[in-house]
Amino acid sequence: MLIYAIVDLTDMRTTLFTLVCVLASWLHLACGLSHAATDCVLRLVEVIIFLAIELGRIMTFTKASGTPTITTSRQALSLPHDVQKAMSALLIEPTIIHSICCPNCFAKYTLDSLPQVCL
Numbered sequence: 001m002l003i004y005a006i007v008d009l010t011d012m013r014t015t016l017f018t019l020v021c022v023l024a025s026w027l028h029l030a031c032g033l034s035h036a037a038t039d040c041v042l043r044l045v046e047v048i049i050f051l052a053i054e055l056g057r058i059m060t061f062t063k064a065s066g067t068p069t070i071t072t073s074r075q076a077l078s079l080p081h082d083v084q085k086a087m088s089a090l091l092i093e094p095t096i097i098h099s100i101c102c103p104n105c106f107a108k109y110t111l112d113s114l115p116q117v118c119l
């Protein structure tokens with residue numbers, strides 16, 4: 001019984017880590033959120049998860065009339081703190097397409113068709 005509980009905790013940590021990586025990668029790659037903003041989201045998600053765990057711990061402690069019924073070690077969450085780590089964990093290699101953008105009108109040019117003057 002104890003072994004199953006440990007396996008479940010490991011699976012839950014792995015699943016949580018994977019879901020956070022998917023969230024970060026989706027925000028960055030599909031929604032276009034910047035690296036800095038995605039990194040902020042990752043920090044915020046970690047705080048939310050930590051508070052949820054602490055809330056569950058407190059509720060467990062209260063229900064057991066002063067004695068915790070679940071004795072888990074207080075391990076730090078091992079969640080990604082930046083989008084590079086999140087995408088790396090998911091083995092995502094983004095395809096980067098380089099182009100040039102006019103700073104005045106934002107017209108986009110490929111590297112092969114760059115005019116001397118913006119069209």
Ligand SMILES: [Zn+2]
Pocket residue numbers: 102103104105106107118119
């Ligand atoms: Zn222009």
